Amino acid sequence: MPNPFDLLGVAETADDDAIKKAYLQRVREHPPERDPDRFQAIRAAYEAIKTHRDRLRYRLFHQETPNLAELAVSALRPTGARRRPSEAQVRQLLNQRLTGLK
Amino acid sequence: MRKPIPQPRARLDDLPTRELIARGAALLSAQDYKDAIDVYKLLVKREPQTEAGWRDSLAIAYLERARQLAQKAMHREAAVLWENIPMLCGQARQPELYIDWLLRSGQHAKAMRAYASHAATLSTAGELEALLAALALAGQKDVLQAIPPNAPLRTQLTAAQDALRAYSQGEAEDAVRERLKAISIRSPYRDLRQALAALLKLETDPTGALALVERIPPTSPxxxxxxxxxxxxxxxxxxxxxxxxxxQRELAGGLLGLDARQLKLLKDWARLGDAPGDKAKFDFIVANLALFDLEQARRAGMALLVAYPQGLKTYTSLFGPLPPFEAQRLKALQAERAEDDDLDNTLGHWQACVNLLRHETDPDSRLMAALILRYMVELLHKGDDGWDDGSRLRDCLEQSLRFDPNDRDTYLQLALLHKDAGNDKEYHHWVEQAVKQFPNDPLVLLAAVKTATARKAHKKAAGFAARVLELDPINTKARTVLINAHLAHARKLMRSDKYALAEKELDSAGQLERDNARTGIIEINRSLLALQQRQRNLGQRWLREGVRLAGSPLLAWVRLAVESLRLKLDPADFRRDAELGDPRKLSANRADLLALAQLFNAYREEEVKNLDTVLEDLEKPLQRAIKALTSEDDLLLICECLHQAPHYGLLEYAANRALEVQPERPLFVYYQIYGRAEGDLDQVKDRDYDRLERAMERATAAKDHRAATAITRFLSQSPFSLPFGPKGGGSMPMPMPMPMPPKMRREMEEIRKELERLPPPLRDRMLDQILDELPPDDEFPPEIQRAIMKMMLLGGNIEDLLDELPENLPLPFPGGRGGRGKRRS
Structure with a gap:
């Protein structure tokens, strides 16, 4: 099962209300009649963390290795100045596409 | 279209021209251009002067074959094939394709020559020009050299280069736009103009940039x-x-403003691929730690330690030592994940976690301790190997309630475990505790109804059921229980001749029954009450009403018979009053059979005894109805019902029919043999025993646990069951008593009787002699072999046998002596 917090888009510190709100929002985005598989995943995620007791249980026993995407995405927020590609880089890109040469 | 079967070359040469012509046409229309080329080449060779269209056909075959090759990115080969075409028909067909293939295979000089010579005939000059222009911009020398100094492409190239330079050198937006304006809308660089404009727009308006690139065709360079x-x-x-x-990633990263470390992270992330291993993930976190939120990274790193314990040292150096509880929890999860999966070891680690929390007073710590203990119960259930008597489960659950008394399911689970273990007192105690803790929970109250009923405290049971109905008026189960409680009380009163009170109870039951769920049972009891009071007319009226409500004569008879027996009356006495006729002549259909199965299930829940006697009179109609069944599911349902009843004769009959529908299904084989042997393993014939063994093998192989369990349970009836399972264990639980074949059983029984007859000193000598003469066995050490044989000849049980064995003796089952589950403390 994917990380239920990620799936519902809530922080690990979220409380019951925030989790329920996020769950209902996700269900609106993926209603069961239109997207049954996604809905099932959302439902399972909600069941796994909906109460304080559930969240404690999840933290104690879950064994899924973490999804690094969230971690990576948060680390990839632009921090520096934008850089335009150089002429040489554009030429190289064109050459690669048109001739397969690097 | 089906591809024509290729003919051997020798035969192609032998074919007459007319036939070759037909074959060539067929191959062309089947798009088999490769073979079509061979045919038309042969035709051209045979009659080169002919004015027929063979050269044209060959040219078409070459062109189409070249297209096929180009689609597979074999541009060089495609270009070579195309070069045959002008020689054949004197004109170049679709030279733009040829030039495109030359360019794509890197033959730029040749492409430019072809471009120059075919310039007038090019049909899609625009696309080709755009390609050439892009190559020129990319700096391809052959292309650049071939463009004449005063050609329009040269001027346009300069404008494109200026615009690109302005953009790349970071000139202001307006300045770049001015340069872009120099590229006309008809220029082969119009897509470049659009792309550069979008890149500029991306810096201030990403959505607008997307709209701009929508106009660039997907084939654009x-x-x-x-x-x-x-x-x-x-x-x-x-x-x-x-x-x-x-x-591209690096360029896009720059456009977004990612710095060098972020680009490296991106590169590392891409390198991880779709399904990275745990070590790779851990290393990724460590290598890019400076960019992550430290707490997030710590949590991710710790989660990875379960699968990658080797990372602990690095983790500790980066995030500090794990708190004692987390370190212990990690050990427990690692133990659980270990391939050898030693349950005792895992449970030991979890228990250590509980011990660490034991003296904590904050609510979360206490709740965690309770959750761990309940989790240990789940693990014990999963790893149940048949050794545990349930005491560990009960102990864990009881402990967990001390930490967290607010868990309904734990009370109910605990109560059920005590019930299964036959600890009635404890069973009732825990249900009572649950009621105290959750007085308004229908599930708890229903459990309380059950315990009260089991203790024959019908009034109490009715009270609980009434409470459930107050809380949940549509709870069918509670309603049924309440009706049954009133009925049970009414029967008790009828048996002690308290008819007026019994009538009141029946009235109460009647008030509870819903109009759309009437079964006739209350009316039948009213009739029996009236008949007992010699009110014949009234009794007959109620009985007829009960029969009507029962739904069918068959079900009515069953209900009448069961209710009579519960009152210790003979149902035959009421046959005439019921106007049902001879039960043996009743007719029944599939629906009756299925309803009967459902009714029997309900009776079993009420723990009604002697259901088999009820079926005696119905054998014939039931056999007729079973014979007409064709659905495997229906037959399974009926077999299960008759197995539970149990009615051996009908069970065998139904299983015979089921085996006609689904031959050799293990469960049906079992039902047939079980019925035939009347549930007694000793009565199983040798031939059936072999069939049962084969059915067991098939069930095990097909993971048909239901059949395997049923057969195992039946076979383990044998008093001479060997205490260990078959070699390899299979999927059967351990320990798995292995029965002996009937013949061997009989021989053992004879020896046992002989030994019993002997005086003790002589018996011991004789026994020693028998044990000394045992043939060597590859699977059992001699000590075990002797002990087993002794146990089987003199009686005893497996626990005693194990206790008598020397300490270090390896046993032929996983875990060895005192292995998993045995004698756990």
């Missing part, structure tokens, strides 16, 4: 620039970047 714009404008650019080729 500037598609890579388009992809950069799309990735830069994506809602989740980090993930969009991953989808790009490495060179």
């Amino acid at each position: 500037y598609q890579d620039l388009v992809e950069l714009v799309r990735a830069g404008a994506a809602g989740d650019p980090a993930r969009a970047l991953l989808a790009l080729a490495p060179a």
Whole structure:
């Protein structure tokens, strides 16, 4: 099962209300009649963390290795100045596409 | 279309021209251009002067075959094939394709020559020009040299280069736009103009940039620039970047403003691929730690330690030592994950976690301790090997309630475990505790109804059921229980001749029954009450009403018979009053059979005894109805019902029919043999025993646990069951008593009787002699072999046998002596 917090888009510190709100929002985005598989995943995620007791249980026993995407995405927020590609880089890109040469 | 079967070459040469012509046409229409080329080449060779269209056909075959090769990116080969065409028919067909293939295979000089010579006839000059222009911009010397100094392409190239230079050198937006204006709308660089405009727009208006690249066709040479714009404008650019080729990714990262460390992270992330291993993930976190939120990274790193314990040292150096509880929890999860999966070891680690929390007073710690203990119960259930008597489960659950008394399911589970273990007192105690803790929970109250009923405290049971109905008026189960409680009380009163009170109870039951769920049972009891009071007319009226409500004569008879027996009356006495006729002549259909099965299930829940006697009179109608069944599911349901009843004769009959529908299904074989042997393993014939063994093997192989369990349970009836399972264990639980074949059983029984007859000293000598003469066995050490044989000849049980064995003796089952589950403390 994917990380239920990620799936519902809530922080690990979220409380019951925030989790329920996020769950209902996700269900609106993926209603069961239109997207049954996604809905099932959302439902399972909600069941796994909906109460304080559930969240404690999840933290104690879950064994899924973490999804690094969230971690990576948060680390990839632009921090520096934008850089335009150089002429040489554009030429190289064109050459690669048109001739397969690097 | 089906491809014509290729003919051997020798035969092609032998074919007459007319036939070759037909074959060539067929191959062309089947798009088999490769073989068509061979045919038309042969035709041209045979009659080169002919004015027929063979040369044209050959040219078509070459062109189409070249297209096929180009589609497979074999541009060089495609170009070579195309070169045959002008020689054949004197004119170049679709030279733009040829030039395109030459360019794509890197033959730029040749392409430019072909471009110059076919310039007048090019049909899609625009696309080709755009390609040539892009190559010129990319700096391909052959292309650049071939463009005449005063050709329009040269002027346009200069404008494109100026615009690109202005953009790349970071000139202001307006300045770049001025340069872009120099590229006309008809220029082969119009897509470049659009792409550069989008890249500029990306800096201030990503959505606007996306709109601009929408106008660039997918075949454009500037598609890579388009992809950069799309990735830069994506809602989740980090993930969009991953989808790009490495060179594009770096450029797009720059466009977004990612720094060198972020670009390295992106590169590392891309390298991880779709399904990275745990070590790779851990290393990724460590290598890019400076960029992550430290707490997030710590949590991710710790989660990875379960699968990658080797990372602990690095983890500790980066995030500090794990708190004692977390270190212990990690050990427990690692033990659980270990391949050898030693349950005792895992449970030991979890228990250590509980011990660490034991003296904590904060609510979360206490709740965690309770959750761990309940989790240990789950693990014990999963690892149940048949050794445990349930005491560990009960102990864990009881402990957990001390930490967290607010868990309904734990009370109910605990109560049920005590019930299964036959600890009635404890069973009732825990249900009572649950009621105290959850007085308004229908599930708890229903459990309380059950315990009260089991203790024959019908009034109490009715009270609980009434409470459930107050809380949940549509609870069918509670309603049924309440009706049954009133009925049971009414029967008790009828048996002690308290008819007026019994009538009141029946009235109460009647008030509870819903109009759309009447079964006739209350009316039948009213009739029996009236008949007992010699009110014949009234009794007959109620009985007829009960029969009507029962739904069918068969079900009515069953209900009448069961209710009579519960009152210790003979149902035959009421046959005439019921106007049902001879039960043996009743007719029954599939629906009756299925309803009967459902009714029997309900009776079993009420713990009604002697259901088999009820079926005696119905054998014939039931046999007729069973014979007409064709559905495997229906037959399974009926067999199960008759197995539970149990009615051996009908069970065998139904299983015979089921085996006609589904031959050799293990469960049906079992039902047949079980019925035939009347549930007694000793009565199983040798031939059936072999069939049962084969059925067991098939069930095990097919993971048909239901059949395997039923057969195992039946076979383990044998008093001479061997105490260990078959070699390899299979999927059967351990320990698995292995029965002996009937013949061997009989021989053992004879020896046992002989030994019993002997005086003790002589018996011991004789026994020693028998044990000394045992043949060597590869699977059992001699000590075990002797002990087993002794146990089987003199009686005893497996626990005693194990206790008598020397301490270090290896046993032929996993875990050895005192292995998993045995004698756990």
